[in-house]
Structure formats: C-alpha cells, structure tokens
Amino acid sequence: MTAPSSEGIDRNRELTMRLAGSAKTFTRIDGVSPEVATASKFRYEADMLQPLAKHSNKLTSTLSRVAQWSTYFEVPVSTCGIADILFVEVSPGVAEKRLAGGRSPILDLNELRCFIILQRVRIGFTAEEIAQRVGLSAVGLRRGPLKRLLSRGHVATDKVGRFTPAWRYVNPVRKIIAVEVKRTDWRGAMAQAKNYLSFADRSYIAMEPSAAMHAVNQSTWVDNLGIGVASVDATTRQVSVLRRGDRPSVGASRVHRYLAAEYILNLISSDATSGPISHVFGSNLSVSAGVDPRRQNGANLLLEELLPLG
Template sequence: MEFALEMEMIPIIKSQYETLLNKEVDSLIAVAEELPVNHRIVDLLFAPIHADTNTLNNNDYKRSLKKLNMSQLDVLAIFMTHQKGISIQRLSKILRMKPERIKDSYLNRFLELELVQRISKYTYSSTGWSTVSPTYVVAIEAKLVKWQEALDQAVYNLNFADYSYVAMDQGMQFKPEIVQKFMDANIGLMSVSANSTVTILFEPKKNKSYKYSDFRLQRLRLCRDLICQNSKWGFIQ
C-alpha cells in the first residue's frame, strides 16, 4: 500500500480536482472536508458554483441566514429547488402543514429577513441569496482497503450528491467482479497514488435517485456556509 492513513489521500485528490470536474473548471469550486451529513461524516466534497461576489459578500444575507434554526433552514431550502417560486398550497403539501401555520412559523419570518419575497397572492420566491447554488455536488469516500464499507458509505451519499465516488489506495488491486459492483451501484471509483496521480476507474452517471429532503437541505447548507463564511464549505484558491 502507498498510504498509511486514509487522510493522506485527501490533499492529493483536492490538488487533482480537475480530474473530477473537467466540465466546470471555469467555475468557482467549493470544497468541504469531513462534512457532517445526518449521522455520518463525508470525507470530501466538491461543488462547482456560479455566483457573483456581490451576493457572496452581502452582509444582509449573512446576518439573516445566521438567524435561522435548522427547522427554518430545512423549509427555506425548498425555495432553492423552486427558483421561479412556489405556492403556499404546494408548500402545504410538501410540509403536510396547514397554510396558516406555515405563514406563522416560517414565511413571515423569511419575509421579515428578506430571504423570500411575495410574487403573487399565493406564491413566494427566494431573493438573491439562492443564486449561490451548486451546478452539482460530488461526494468522495476515501478508504485504504475496505472497499465494501466504502461502497456502502458512497451509496448512502446518493441521498444528496449528484455524483458519489470511492477513492482507494492505488496498491489495492481490483478484480473485475468488484469493479462491477461499483458500476451496478452507480458509484464512481478512483485510485490514488503517492506520486499525486488520481486515476478514474469508473465514472458514474448523474444520480437521479436522491432523497429530496437531504438533497435540498445540503444545498442550502452549502449556500449558507459560503455566504456566512462558515468553516465547512469554502473555495479552492
């Protein structure tokens, strides 16, 4: 094996991010390490971002987003996946909550903080903060030899990620039947060498089986972290 610890692979993968994101290297690239997602920690994530610096540096958005609790963030995340607006009736179906309660518990607060705007009698949309949105999200689990454990973790990451990969030590020799398990699960596979080489062994298709609640919340958390300059999500310099 070329590495003693899994964490030794992370800087190499980060330095070779264009290998994974070759279609979006002209974008801002957001990155996070050891990101808590539900009850797990995801080793590494990348996300190409299209956003202007004025929005990223908007102190009003920063102050407003910092005032929300997790329940409010979860509801606000719905607006990120409905950029053209969403009706109060649709919100009621998604949240299984009466319209008046939605207004009292969430919408009035969002309006006060100028995080949403009313665009018709029954329809609301997000304001400019939601333009800080990823084109897609890539999640990576790094493992030395425990490929089955890594595969299970990577499959879990499909709850929110557009692409999910496992990165293994190049010294790990993969039999064709093992690679086939990754292909069947639509999990990408890459090898990492100590001489800073990252080789894609299998490139997955874009995920379409995500869990909607996780998908939207993780994008909202990414947006909030970048605007609020929190410690988890940042930009590759």
C-alpha cells in the first residue's frame, strides 16, 4: 500500500475538520449546508426520486449548465445493472431521424457489438471475421445476433456471406449522468455507481443526509472511485451536492455507452420515461405516497403488469 501524499492528508484533514465543525462551514458545491442527521426519514428509496427529478439541475449543472437534460428511470444497461436515474442530453434530431427511418433500438449487447464492428469496414466482414473480434462462434453468430440484425434490417449480406451495416450509426445521446439511489447503504450504492462509470460521463450516489455525509467522510473511497455524492432531505425535500463526480479515469466503454443510448432510444420510441418497475425479494419499490415520477404515463408499468397472469 502506498503511503498517502501530504496533499491527500491535508485534504482529508480539512474535510474532517469541516465535518466536525458547524454545518454552516460545510458548503461543498451548491452553497447548501446539509444537516448531519435528520429527524425525518424516507420510507422507501422510491420516495427520493421525485425530489431528485425536481432538483436535477443540482447534479446536471456540475457537468453542463447549458445542455437540455431529460430524466429517465430504471434504465438497464447489460452487466452494468439497472440505473435508478439517468440525466441525459439527447443529440438534437438524431433520435427522431433514426426512428422515422424505421431503425429500431438494438438492445442486445452482442448484436450491438457486431453492428459497431461492421461500422469500421467498407467491404464488410464474414461471420468468421466478426467471431474473431467478439469472441463468439461463427455458427452462434449466424443463428443469433446476425440473424436478428438481418431480420430487422440493420445489416445486409452478399452472395459470398459478407455482412455490411445497412446504415451508419450515430449516437443519439451526448451526455449521461447516472445516479444510484439508496437511503443508507452507502457501500452498496458506491459499488453500483462504480459500474455506471463504464458508460456515463459522471456517476453519483444519492442518499439521506446522514448517510451521504458518512459516505463523503470515507474520502479514500470517493476520491479513488471519483463518484459524486448527493444528499436528499426528507423534511425539506431539497437536494445538495456534497461532492462532484469526476470524469471516469479510464473513460467509458464505447459499446456500453452505445447500449445505454439504445435503451434510452427505446424509451423515447415508446414515449416513456422509465423502464419496468419490479418487486425485489417481495418488497414494493413504488412510493409510499404521492406521485411516482416513473409512472407519468401508461408506458411505465410494474413488471408484473407486463406479464400474462397464470
């Protein structure tokens, strides 16, 4: 283990002194002084979504004050998990043009990998050449991803079996801020938010004030991961940014970023703002009272409502 630098020690000491002192001295980003503890608690994590959506500018302004942001909930991104909230800047006109041309979202990771690989060449690739690049068998590709891409008009094939893209891919999304929402489990929130860095420009955890302050106090964790921390107060329903999210040190994975964009495009095509809401281990994931921002129209249903009975 490398010994901490003097700069890191000074930063940690300053943070510790601020946490130990008056809350009025702790104004991390937006000038709001969050309480170390709050008398009121959220009943469910879903109750925190409405304040975060309402005060989305507190998080989005840390990346861009001029972008036009949209809010989406419960967005699945392959192995990265299901993001509680994505604040997204959509590329103007790209989604509309794509959907108007009948180019449906590509929601399977292997299909998308194949399609992106085909963007790189003019004469196309055979199934064997694609297989070498994605690590799958040529037979499996022909029976699965390539067959589905052909049936939906995303790729074409010639007499010698070369596959070419039927259209050129343009990412419909410019910027993504991902948010993992937890009431108190800051370790679990950090682990999930770390996964979002594989596709997002910034990643945050949003928690009740006491838990959020505790997370910020774990400076080694938040500094090493570069994850932002926000607090959501159950009494005032205000959102405060305690630590800005950092730009991912390695950079987002291109294919996972495209996959996130495809799921967002899928929501846009359905005029929806949320993916399916499911029960987890028998727990209700909806709000305890008031409006659930994920259910603003008929497209946002509980997962059980999408499945046939019996």
